[in-house]
Amino acid sequence: MRHRAVFMVDTSLQQWERIAATRGNGGGDWMHANKYSDAQIQAWSAFNVARSEAIKGLCNEHSYPYVDLAETSFEEGQQLALKGLLTQPERNLPAGN
Numbered sequence: 001m002r003h004r005a006v007f008m009v010d011t012s013l014q015q016w017e018r019i020a021a022t023r024g025n026g027g028g029d030w031m032h033a034n035k036y037s038d039a040q041i042q043a044w045s046a047f048n049v050a051r052s053e054a055i056k057g058l059c060n061e062h063s064y065p066y067v068d069l070a071e072t073s074f075e076e077g078q079q080l081a082l083k084g085l086l087t088q089p090e091r092n093l094p095a096g097n
Helices: 014-023 038-062 074-087
Strands: 007-008 065-068
Touching: 014 038, 038 065, 038 074, 065 074
Parallel strands: 007 065
Antiparallel strands: none
């Protein structure tokens, strides 16, 4: 199967603060809709940092691009990912996938 991919990750240890700071800003995201506490957001963010580090490792291992939101704004990250999708050559999945 031919494909293109850019992975978006967030390895920022402060991501929970960014998430908590958006409370009450009219967002319909699932954390705020479910009334996550600061402790719940911190726990989810710690999990997301670990998951993001693992995804970065897999991207490096398999030569896939990624955008780390710890290094850029979300808006710029979206633009970088879109540019990557539009400019990278298509790839084939390895046999057996």
